[in-house]
Amino acid sequence: MAEKVPKRKPMVGLQPEGDVDWSSYRGVLVVVEQRSGQAKSVSWQLLGEARRLANRLDAPLMALVMGSRVSHLAQEAIHRGADRVFLCDSPELEHYRTRPYSRVCLHVIRTYKPEIVLMGATYTGRDLAGAIATHLPTGLTADSTMLDVDENRLLLASRPAFSEKMLATILCKQFKPQMATARAGVFEALPRDESRTGEIIPVPPQLKPEDIATEVLEFLETTGRVNLEDANVIVAGGRGLGGPAGFRLLRELADELGGVVGASRAAVDLGWIGHDHQVGQTGTTVRPKLYFAIGISGAVQHVVGMQNSSYIVAINKDPQAPIFKIANYGIVGDLFHIVPAITEAVRRRKAGAGEPRPTSAPQTV
Amino acid sequence: MRTTVLQSGNLPISKMWPRIGDEIVADERFDAVVVGAGPAGTAAAYTMAKGGLKVALIERGEFPGAKNIFGGVLYRKQLEDLIPEFWKEAPLERTIVEQRLWILGGDSAVTFGHRNLKYKEPPNCWTGLRVKFDQWFAGKAEQAGAIPIYETVVTELLLENGRVVGVRTDREDGDLRANIVVIADGVNSLLGKSLGIHREWRPDEVSLAVKEVIALPKQTIQDRFNLEDDEGCTIEFVGHMHGMAGLGFLYTNQDTLSLGVGVMVSDLRNKRIKPYEVLEGIKRHPMIQRLIQGGEVKEYSGHLIPEGGLDSMPPLAGDGWMICGDAAQMVNAVHREGTNLAVTSGRLAGETAIAAHAKGDFSAAALDEYTKAVRDSFIYKDLKKYRGVHGLLAMGASDLLFEKFPQALNDAAYEMLLVDGVPKKVKQKAAVGHLRDVAGGNWKLLRLALKGWRAMNG
Amino acid sequence: MLHLVVCMKQVPDSREIRIDPKTNTLVRQGVPAIVNYFDLHALEEALRVKDEHGARVTVISMGPPSAEKALRQCVSMGADEGILVSDRAFAGADTLATSYVLAMAIQKAEDEWGPVDIVFCGKQTLDGDTGQVGPGVACRLDIDQLTYVEKVESLDPVKREIIVHRHLEDGVERVKARLPVLITALAELNRPRRAGLPGVLRAARYQPIVWTTNDFPNMDRSKIGLRGSPTIVSKTWVPEPKQVNTEFIEGDDPAVTAQELLGRLYATDLPQKLGWA
Ligand SMILES: Cc1cc2nc3c(=O)[nH]c(=O)nc-3n(C[C@H](O)[C@H](O)[C@H](O)COP(=O)(O)OP(=O)(O)OC[C@H]3O[C@@H](n4cnc5c(N)ncnc54)[C@H](O)[C@@H]3O)c2cc1C
Ligand SMILES: Cc1cc2nc3c(=O)[nH]c(=O)nc-3n(C[C@H](O)[C@H](O)[C@H](O)COP(=O)(O)OP(=O)(O)OC[C@H]3O[C@@H](n4cnc5c(N)ncnc54)[C@H](O)[C@@H]3O)c2cc1C
Numbered sequence A: 001m002a003e004k005v006p007k008r009k010p011m012v013g014l015q016p017e018g019d020v021d022w023s024s025y026r027g028v029l030v031v032v033e034q035r036s037g038q039a040k041s042v043s044w045q046l047l048g049e050a051r052r053l054a055n056r057l058d059a060p061l062m063a064l065v066m067g068s069r070v071s072h073l074a075q076e077a078i079h080r081g082a083d084r085v086f087l088c089d090s091p092e093l094e095h096y097r098t099r100p101y102s103r104v105c106l107h108v109i110r111t112y113k114p115e116i117v118l119m120g121a122t123y124t125g126r127d128l129a130g131a132i133a134t135h136l137p138t139g140l141t142a143d144s145t146m147l148d149v150d151e152n153r154l155l156l157a158s159r160p161a162f163s164e165k166m167l168a169t170i171l172c173k174q175f176k177p178q179m180a181t182a183r184a185g186v187f188e189a190l191p192r193d194e195s196r197t198g199e200i201i202p203v204p205p206q207l208k209p210e211d212i213a214t215e216v217l218e219f220l221e222t223t224g225r226v227n228l229e230d231a232n233v234i235v236a237g238g239r240g241l242g243g244p245a246g247f248r249l250l251r252e253l254a255d256e257l258g259g260v261v262g263a264s265r266a267a268v269d270l271g272w273i274g275h276d277h278q279v280g281q282t283g284t285t286v287r288p289k290l291y292f293a294i295g296i297s298g299a300v301q302h303v304v305g306m307q308n309s310s311y312i313v314a315i316n317k318d319p320q321a322p323i324f325k326i327a328n329y330g331i332v333g334d335l336f337h338i339v340p341a342i343t344e345a346v347r348r349r350k351a352g353a354g355e356p357r358p359t360s361a362p363q364t365v
Numbered sequence B: 001m002r003t004t005v006l007q008s009g010n011l012p013i014s015k016m017w018p019r020i021g022d023e024i025v026a027d028e029r030f031d032a033v034v035v036g037a038g039p040a041g042t043a044a045a046y047t048m049a050k051g052g053l054k055v056a057l058i059e060r061g062e063f064p065g066a067k068n069i070f071g072g073v074l075y076r077k078q079l080e081d082l083i084p085e086f087w088k089e090a091p092l093e094r095t096i097v098e099q100r101l102w103i104l105g106g107d108s109a110v111t112f113g114h115r116n117l118k119y120k121e122p123p124n125c126w127t128g129l130r131v132k133f134d135q136w137f138a139g140k141a142e143q144a145g146a147i148p149i150y151e152t153v154v155t156e157l158l159l160e161n162g163r164v165v166g167v168r169t170d171r172e173d174g175d176l177r178a179n180i181v182v183i184a185d186g187v188n189s190l191l192g193k194s195l196g197i198h199r200e201w202r203p204d205e206v207s208l209a210v211k212e213v214i215a216l217p218k219q220t221i222q223d224r225f226n227l228e229d230d231e232g233c234t235i236e237f238v239g240h241m242h243g244m245a246g247l248g249f250l251y252t253n254q255d256t257l258s259l260g261v262g263v264m265v266s267d268l269r270n271k272r273i274k275p276y277e278v279l280e281g282i283k284r285h286p287m288i289q290r291l292i293q294g295g296e297v298k299e300y301s302g303h304l305i306p307e308g309g310l311d312s313m314p315p316l317a318g319d320g321w322m323i324c325g326d327a328a329q330m331v332n333a334v335h336r337e338g339t340n341l342a343v344t345s346g347r348l349a350g351e352t353a354i355a356a357h358a359k360g361d362f363s364a365a366a367l368d369e370y371t372k373a374v375r376d377s378f379i380y381k382d383l384k385k386y387r388g389v390h391g392l393l394a395m396g397a398s399d400l401l402f403e404k405f406p407q408a409l410n411d412a413a414y415e416m417l418l419v420d421g422v423p424k425k426v427k428q429k430a431a432v433g434h435l436r437d438v439a440g441g442n443w444k445l446l447r448l449a450l451k452g453w454r455a456m457n458g
Numbered sequence C: 001m002l003h004l005v006v007c008m009k010q011v012p013d014s015r016e017i018r019i020d021p022k023t024n025t026l027v028r029q030g031v032p033a034i035v036n037y038f039d040l041h042a043l044e045e046a047l048r049v050k051d052e053h054g055a056r057v058t059v060i061s062m063g064p065p066s067a068e069k070a071l072r073q074c075v076s077m078g079a080d081e082g083i084l085v086s087d088r089a090f091a092g093a094d095t096l097a098t099s100y101v102l103a104m105a106i107q108k109a110e111d112e113w114g115p116v117d118i119v120f121c122g123k124q125t126l127d128g129d130t131g132q133v134g135p136g137v138a139c140r141l142d143i144d145q146l147t148y149v150e151k152v153e154s155l156d157p158v159k160r161e162i163i164v165h166r167h168l169e170d171g172v173e174r175v176k177a178r179l180p181v182l183i184t185a186l187a188e189l190n191r192p193r194r195a196g197l198p199g200v201l202r203a204a205r206y207q208p209i210v211w212t213t214n215d216f217p218n219m220d221r222s223k224i225g226l227r228g229s230p231t232i233v234s235k236t237w238v239p240e241p242k243q244v245n246t247e248f249i250e251g252d253d254p255a256v257t258a259q260e261l262l263g264r265l266y267a268t269d270l271p272q273k274l275g276w277a
């Protein structure tokens, strides 16, 4: 029944023979991620950090913008710090697909030889970076949270390891470019500066038919589905909620605060709420401004996924619960009394003066 | 049920699907199935596998020992009968060279003890941790050929015409048929209950033990207990447990201490005290607190211990089944021995199974050889010796025996050793009088002493 | 029959890993090893395809001999074969070297049991935590990759087409691809099954196939293990634990407690950051 697979090609990722002269590789390249012409905020955050690296290397900062009808982003990248922007604008790049996008990336990298290539550690960024690093081939550090360069122009990419119990600095000495993906929300974007100037270099897509065999049928935007990654306020609950009904209390509070509902794995495993709500090591890593941990004990696997929230409020009836160790505000007591009271208090503040208004929808730009 | 069919033809072996060597699984029959991979079940499985029987060893834990606890002393003799020189490879903690007994008063203790380096060569007993030990021991059974079936709960026994013919597990297609089922499912023994050979244990037939494993640096442990590298020390204590019948223990492991108390369930009920409250009280006792201070609690767990002794022992065998270890109340509570009774009973059941297999007879009569073997062993003899202890404890004298006497003994010792000008004779009289008063008069004291003597001497 | 390959890694159970406070190193000793969480979902999806369309499921793992246990677990669930790619020479591999060896092993599995139609990987491992091996394998095999799949909508073995839902931060993408293809699995994809008793019995006796470097005559030694790994871990350190002075809000009246909490939250920069005005 099975058709023959296409004839085997030589494996990619073969390493260059003999000594390669890497000295012609110069500058830092940031791959800008966008959807429908809107850039992901992590791209500008990375440009901000990469600007610092480029200055230390005394080398140009480059950006690569790919997509369909995205030329405005090339200009925007210059406002955000880039010296030179490669722009590949083509209808075939309407949706992200690994092959066509990596084809363009590889072309730019091989032609313009940056010494460092950075991308956001988003789903798309990880998909693309993994492919490119294999093709080149070169080393790739995932999920960096600290970036620096040393006097030998080596990229020092540091990332959490072993459930964030450790940090590791990773180097790639023998190959160029040195590649890393970096987490969203860690680095600061530069203030937008319209007076900045730079060069925009168009690049052709150069696609082959087999590159576009995969077809994106449709994109279903998050509706009714949580977007934990981009949320500013998360109200999360765990086994302490006692059942799916408990999550209704959380949803009310989240609605008042303009936030979304998160959950611990215990609650997800019990089937009280869908897996896309799960925060933690095997769920989603989040960095909201405000995180409520309600009826969550604070097991490491949960904590590693939310400990970088700006403010953490923990509500638990057990004063010994480890979650209190990392919470800014702790309330020891029964969540079934406290959560409705908080919802009510928020509601009243909003009705009265100086009230909290719901946060605006998460920003993508 | 899945039946895999072997394809043949002129394919090379590697291309056959499925591979040969995969036996046809459906309706597979075992010579013996063992329920529970504690010391009893594993000893049985090991013995039978060595004897050439096709054995499955079923354990509900993620792996053997995953959730098992005990105080921590493992003995050489009974295990050596199975695996000579096992201590050279088994994961043991420390070789015990000193055993102490403390009788606790409110903030004092009367202590006894014996240290002897002869206990090292050959070793007499060790401290151990079940997580490591059970896993290792079951590994030996696997090496001998027993088929491990873990993370699997036996939910019931399969019965046909009153005979046990296998077990039902909680997995899909989960029935397993066997000529013999060895029941070694521990103190709660749901399977024993389902057979009707014992009921729910009465509260005075079991004690509830809670235990903490407390981490401390190796060197600190050795300094505090006066030990060299692999030497260990055990402390048992009575008293200071809210007037309940109970025994506490503090054992030295490599870099942890095992601290626990076991209290009679009937007393816990009567006094409405939670076992961890007892443990918390013990941890604050100055004698104990000093030894554990600075340590970090790594584990906390609780478990029942059979205390009924010989009188609570159920029938040990029937058509197609035998029962061993805690499931059959085989614990010598006075000497905190359980694992060795478990191991020996498992071995005896295994040997009986081998003989039954050879004869092809799995009837109650054939398997009753196991009951006889237990009777001839130290298990029966020791339990018989202490037969009366249970009655003594059930007498309701817990408060007296486990609180008032220990305190009185401490007070008396204090008086005797205090140099305050009072003549020794007067002191001695006062001390004895004190003990008598606590007992409620001379007559009562004498009767209690007699009962105690009888209980301990069979 | 379809031939499905699952790439599975055995990883230390992260719950149990501790840091030695003195040496700042990981204490891995005694830490139980488990099948990587997401790889179980990858395997489950392969088994579902097998249940529906009939397929041969081969699980491949690169790792030390102890990984045989994890392979047995996969076999107990229903995998047909478990292959351990194991050799000292593979030690120290980063994702580039790992994907090279895995791709070689998949090709060897094709030689043995026929062309592979779908390779399933987990989203990421709990220890390496990169999610790079899947794309690396796809690249080397020159097949399309569908990462972060949360649902397989349809699979047509005759037309050789698959439609999946890919999870993205801001939505879901429906994608159609042609076989052969590589999929990386999210936990949303399915609930891994519990092995039935026959599977457990089969696994208990099953001996995984072991392939060493000797089984790969064409393997380029410069691309495996430490030598084949461009990345180097130059230093590791334990981050200062986040220092928080937890402010406990006490009181018996929930309404008062709630007011107090809001008051404190308002005193921070949150109103400004969140536009609470
Ligand atoms: C490989 C692996 C990966 C994992 N990944 C994740 C992950 O990504 N995310 C994750 O969350 N977990 C993960 N876990 C599971 C994790 O270890 C914990 O089991 C889980 O986080 C516990 O969830 P919980 O805090 O909701 O439940 P529990 O630990 O049971 O805590 C419930 C809490 O609720 C409190 N409570 C109960 N009733 C009330 C009340 N009325 N009012 C107030 N408080 C109350 C209790 O005091 C308790 O502290 C993972 C585990 C493993 C092994
Ligand atoms: C706190 C404490 C301290 C102790 N101290 C000592 C000591 O110092 N020295 C000593 O020698 N003894 C000691 N003992 C006693 C000793 O632990 C037991 O006597 C011994 O473990 C009994 O072995 P066993 O194999 O009969 O039962 P267990 O060790 O209880 O094993 C039973 C096994 O069966 C499994 N099981 C149960 N039901 C099922 C089922 N339905 N399906 C599948 N599997 C099942 C369980 O998971 C378990 O692994 C102590 C006990 C306790 C609680």
Ligand SMILES: Nc1ncnc2c1ncn2[C@@H]1O[C@H](COP(=O)(O)O)[C@@H](O)[C@H]1O
Pocket: C007, C008, C009, C036, C038, C039, C042, C060, C061, C062, C063, C095, C098, C102, C120, C121, C122, C123, C124, C125, C126, C128, C129, C130, C131, C132, C133, C134
């Ligand atoms: N050593 C390995 N053996 C088999 N599969 C692996 C190995 N390492 C990684 N994988 C697969 O690649 C996925 C991603 O791994 P990682 O890139 O390490 O996060 C895993 O979920 C596995 O499916």
